[in-house]
Amino acid sequence: MAASPERSRKPRKNAESMDRDELLAAYGNMLLIRRFEEKAGQLYGMGLIAGFCHLYIGQEAVVVGMQHCIGEGDEVITSYRDHGHMLACGMDPKGVMAELTGRIGGYSKGKGGSMHMFSKEKGFFGGHGIVGAQVSLGTGLGFSNWYRENDRVSLTYFGEGAANQGQVYESFNLANLLKLPVVFVIENNHYAMGTSVERASASRDLSLNGVPWGMPSLSVDGMDVLAVKEAGAEAVAHCRAGKGPFLLEMKTYRYRGHSMSDPAKYRTREEVQRMRAEHDCLDAAKAKLLTLGITEAELKKLDDDVKVRVQEAADFSQTSPEPNPSELYTDVLVEG
Amino acid sequence: MPIDILMPALSPTMTEGKLAKWLKQPGDEVKSGDVIAEIETDKATMEVEAVDEGKLSEILVPEGTEGVAVNTVIARLAGDGAAAAPAPAPAPVAAAPAPVAAPKAHVPATPQEPVEKDWGPTKPMTVREALREGMSLEMRADKDVFLMGEEVAQYQGAYKISQGMLDEFGPKRVIDTPITEHGFTGLAVGAAMNGLKPIVEFMTFNFAMQAIDHIINSAAKTLYMSGGQMGAQIVFRGPNGAAARVGAQHSQCYASWYAHCPGLKVVAPWSAADAKGLMRAAIRDPNPVIFLENEILYGHTFECPTSDDFILPIGKAKIERAGTDVTIIAFSIMVDTALKAAEALAEQGISAEVINLRTIRPLDIETIAASVKKTSRVVSVEEGWPFAGIGSEIIATVVENCFDWLDAPPVRVAGVDVPMPYAANLEKLALPQPNWVVEAVKKLF
Known part of the structure; x- marks a missing residue:
C-alpha cells in the first residue's frame, strides 16, 4: 500500500472542527492544564514537589484537541510529561497534585510521583519515564483492542526526541503488520531536553517517519486546538475502521524548561516570547470564542472557576497525609 | 569396501x-x-x-x-565407488560432539524420597511436551491467554515447543512476530496492562536482553508505581543458559539478573512435571513471571502426572533425593548434575540431600533451612557465573538462617567466570560437572 501522507498543514484558524460549546469546553480544559501547571511550578519552587517535574505549559492544545476525538474505553498513554494528559482524560486534579507532593491521596498513593500515574477508570495507562517505552506499550494497548475485536483506539503520545528510539520503529512495523488501532502522536516541541530537533534527527519532516511502514500521517499545527481536533478525528476514524495505525506530528512548543532544573541556554528568551505572543493556544481559542459570541465576562467566570479548582487541588495536596510507612512494602506483587 | x-x-x-x-x-x-x-x-x-x-x-x-x-x-x-573420498565421517554436522547428556528417562523415585502431593497416574513425557501441554491447557481454559514470539506459529516453534498450537488456537492466539524483541515485548506488556495474559516466547533468553527494559521497568515496576492499580499478568519464557557449543552470546544464565528485581517471580523447571505444573501456575499468576527453560532438557523424558488438575505452587522447592550428610541445592539442568554427584557420593558413604529449587524468586527458604539444619553442610550448584549469582544468595540465606547449625563453610559450585568458549574441551571446563560437586562436598568433611 502506497502511503500518501499529507504534507504540513497550515494553521487553520478558521477550521470548524468544533462548535461553540465544544470549543468553550476545550478552552476550559486547556485553561485547567495551564493553571494547574503554573501552580505545580509554584509548589515545586516552595519545595513541596521534588524530583523530576516536567510541565506541559504551551502544549495544551495537543492533548485537549485529541481528547475531543475519543470516548469512553479508548486508551491514552504518554511519557513523563504527563500532567496535561491526565487532566484531559478527566482525572481529578486533586489526585494528580497530591501525587506530585507524594501524598497518600495521590493517584499512586505517593509511590509513583510526577512521571508515574495511572487510572484504569479513565483509560490512562501512564506516565512512563523511559523515553520511547510508552510507544511499544501503547501499541500493546491497541493490540488488546484488536485481540478483543472491539472498536477502541489507543492514543500513544511521544516527543520528537523519543522519535529517534529504535523501538518506535519496531512498534510502527508491528502496528501496521497487524493493523492495530493505534494513533501515534508525536508532540514535536522542538527540543528534546536541550537538543533541538534539527540537531537530533536527520528526518526533516517527522510526519513522514511512518512512510516505510505504509502508515498514513498528517503534520498538524499543534498550537491550534481546532486543527488538532480535525486531524485527530481523521486519524481516529481511520483506526476505528480497522485500517491500522495512523501517525500525527503535532508541531507544538513548551514554554517552560524540560524539567524544573533546566537552565534553558539552548534557546533564546526572544524565541519563547515570540511563540507565546504569536502562537499561544489559549489566545487563539479565546479570540475565536469572542467571535462566536462568548463574552469577556463569561471567560472571566471560567477562569475564576478553574483557579478555584486548582487551588483546591493545591490545598488537598498539602493536607493529604504522607503514605503510611507500611505502604513501602505493598503493591510489589499481587498477593494470592 | x-x-x-x-x-x-x-x-x-x-x-x-x-x-x-x-x-x-x-x-x-x-x-x-x-x-x-x-x-x-x-x-x-x-x-x-x-x-x-x-x-x-x-x-x-x-x-x-x-x-x-x-x-x-x-x-x-x-564400496564400488572407488572415487569416493575415504569415508571422512558421518554426514553433515557429524563433527558435533556427543551432547552433554543422553535423554533417558529419569527415575524420580529413589526409595527414601519424601512424598509430594499424589496427583495420581503418570506417563512418560518430554519436557518439551510438558511445556506445550501446560500452555495449551491454560489457553483452552482462558481466552485472554495467548502466545507470541519468533517462529512460534507457522514454523511450529524454533524448538518445537509450540508444535501444533497454531492449528488448535489459530493465528490470533499463536502469533509470529518479527525479530524485534524490544518492540514485541513492550507490546505484550501493554496488552497485559489492559487485561490480556500474554505468554512471550524468547527464542532464547539471550535475546531478551534487548527487551529487559520492558521486563523490568514496564512489567515489574508498574504495579508499585501505580499504587496497586495496574500490573501485568504475563509470562516471559524460553531457553536459558548454555545449550551446547553455541558460544558466548548464546550461552548465559540469566537467573540472577531477574531474581534481583522485586516485582518479578522467577521459576526454573527441571523435570517434565516441573515444566507442566509450573507453566500452569505461571500463566495463572497475576504477576510477571520469568520462566527459565533449558534447551538440553527439552528432549529429556520424565514421568509426569496426567491429571487435568495437576499444577505446582510457585515458591516451593522439591527434595529430589533425601539425605542426611550434606544438602546440595540446584535448579534446572544442574539438578541432573547434583543427582549424579549424590549417586557418586553415596558410593563413598556420604548421604546427600538434593533440593530442586523449582522457583528462584521467591526462594523457598523454609525447605532450604530445614534441610541444612538436618545435614549441617550445604553446596549450591548453578550453571551461571559465581559473582552475585544465585549461589551467593542461597549461601547468604543459609548463613542468616542456619549459622549455628553449620559444621563447615558453605560452598558454591558455579560456571567458570569467563564468557562461554566454543571449543568442546573448553566448554566442558567452563560448566559444573558432577565431580566438581563431589569434590566440593568432600571438602566439607
Whole structure:
C-alpha cells in the first residue's frame, strides 16, 4: 500500500472542527492544564514537589484537541510529561497534585510521583519515564483492542526526541503488520531536553517517519486546538475502521524548561516570547470564542472557576497525609 | 569396501532423532549431494544429503524408527565407488560432539524420597511436551491467554515447543512476530496492562536482553508505581543458559539478573512435571513471571502426572533425593548434575540431600533451612557465573538462617567466570560437572 501522507498543514484558524460549546469546553480544559501547571511550578519552587517535574505549559492544545476525538474505553498513554494528559482524560486534579507532593491521596498513593500515574477508570495507562517505552506499550494497548475485536483506539503520545528510539520503529512495523488501532502522536516541541530537533534527527519532516511502514500521517499545527481536533478525528476514524495505525506530528512548543532544573541556554528568551505572543493556544481559542459570541465576562467566570479548582487541588495536596510507612512494602506483587 | 552411513547430528542439542523417510532404496545409485533421507530432530525435519557415492546396498534402520541415536549406522553403500573420498565421517554436522547428556528417562523415585502431593497416574513425557501441554491447557481454559514470539506459529516453534498450537488456537492466539524483541515485548506488556495474559516466547533468553527494559521497568515496576492499580499478568519464557557449543552470546544464565528485581517471580523447571505444573501456575499468576527453560532438557523424558488438575505452587522447592550428610541445592539442568554427584557420593558413604529449587524468586527458604539444619553442610550448584549469582544468595540465606547449625563453610559450585568458549574441551571446563560437586562436598568433611 502506497502511503500518501499529507504534507504540513497550515494553521487553520478558521477550521470548524468544533462548535461553540465544544470549543468553550476545550478552552476550559486547556485553561485547567495551564493553571494547574503554573501552580505545580509554584509548589515545586516552595519545595513541596521534588524530583523530576516536567510541565506541559504551551502544549495544551495537543492533548485537549485529541481528547475531543475519543470516548469512553479508548486508551491514552504518554511519557513523563504527563500532567496535561491526565487532566484531559478527566482525572481529578486533586489526585494528580497530591501525587506530585507524594501524598497518600495521590493517584499512586505517593509511590509513583510526577512521571508515574495511572487510572484504569479513565483509560490512562501512564506516565512512563523511559523515553520511547510508552510507544511499544501503547501499541500493546491497541493490540488488546484488536485481540478483543472491539472498536477502541489507543492514543500513544511521544516527543520528537523519543522519535529517534529504535523501538518506535519496531512498534510502527508491528502496528501496521497487524493493523492495530493505534494513533501515534508525536508532540514535536522542538527540543528534546536541550537538543533541538534539527540537531537530533536527520528526518526533516517527522510526519513522514511512518512512510516505510505504509502508515498514513498528517503534520498538524499543534498550537491550534481546532486543527488538532480535525486531524485527530481523521486519524481516529481511520483506526476505528480497522485500517491500522495512523501517525500525527503535532508541531507544538513548551514554554517552560524540560524539567524544573533546566537552565534553558539552548534557546533564546526572544524565541519563547515570540511563540507565546504569536502562537499561544489559549489566545487563539479565546479570540475565536469572542467571535462566536462568548463574552469577556463569561471567560472571566471560567477562569475564576478553574483557579478555584486548582487551588483546591493545591490545598488537598498539602493536607493529604504522607503514605503510611507500611505502604513501602505493598503493591510489589499481587498477593494470592 | 562398504561405506557406513551414520545417523547425523543436525542440531547442537540433538542426541537422537526419528528416521522419518528414506528417499533412496537398496539398489539405487547415490551421488554426493543427493537427498537420501528425512530425519526429524528435536527442532525440525531435516533432509540428509549423501557425502559418499556408490550403490545403496542395505538399509539398516527402517523408516519410521524413532529414537535413533546419533552415529548409529543407518545404511551402507556398496564400496564400488572407488572415487569416493575415504569415508571422512558421518554426514553433515557429524563433527558435533556427543551432547552433554543422553535423554533417558529419569527415575524420580529413589526409595527414601519424601512424598509430594499424589496427583495420581503418570506417563512418560518430554519436557518439551510438558511445556506445550501446560500452555495449551491454560489457553483452552482462558481466552485472554495467548502466545507470541519468533517462529512460534507457522514454523511450529524454533524448538518445537509450540508444535501444533497454531492449528488448535489459530493465528490470533499463536502469533509470529518479527525479530524485534524490544518492540514485541513492550507490546505484550501493554496488552497485559489492559487485561490480556500474554505468554512471550524468547527464542532464547539471550535475546531478551534487548527487551529487559520492558521486563523490568514496564512489567515489574508498574504495579508499585501505580499504587496497586495496574500490573501485568504475563509470562516471559524460553531457553536459558548454555545449550551446547553455541558460544558466548548464546550461552548465559540469566537467573540472577531477574531474581534481583522485586516485582518479578522467577521459576526454573527441571523435570517434565516441573515444566507442566509450573507453566500452569505461571500463566495463572497475576504477576510477571520469568520462566527459565533449558534447551538440553527439552528432549529429556520424565514421568509426569496426567491429571487435568495437576499444577505446582510457585515458591516451593522439591527434595529430589533425601539425605542426611550434606544438602546440595540446584535448579534446572544442574539438578541432573547434583543427582549424579549424590549417586557418586553415596558410593563413598556420604548421604546427600538434593533440593530442586523449582522457583528462584521467591526462594523457598523454609525447605532450604530445614534441610541444612538436618545435614549441617550445604553446596549450591548453578550453571551461571559465581559473582552475585544465585549461589551467593542461597549461601547468604543459609548463613542468616542456619549459622549455628553449620559444621563447615558453605560452598558454591558455579560456571567458570569467563564468557562461554566454543571449543568442546573448553566448554566442558567452563560448566559444573558432577565431580566438581563431589569434590566440593568432600571438602566439607
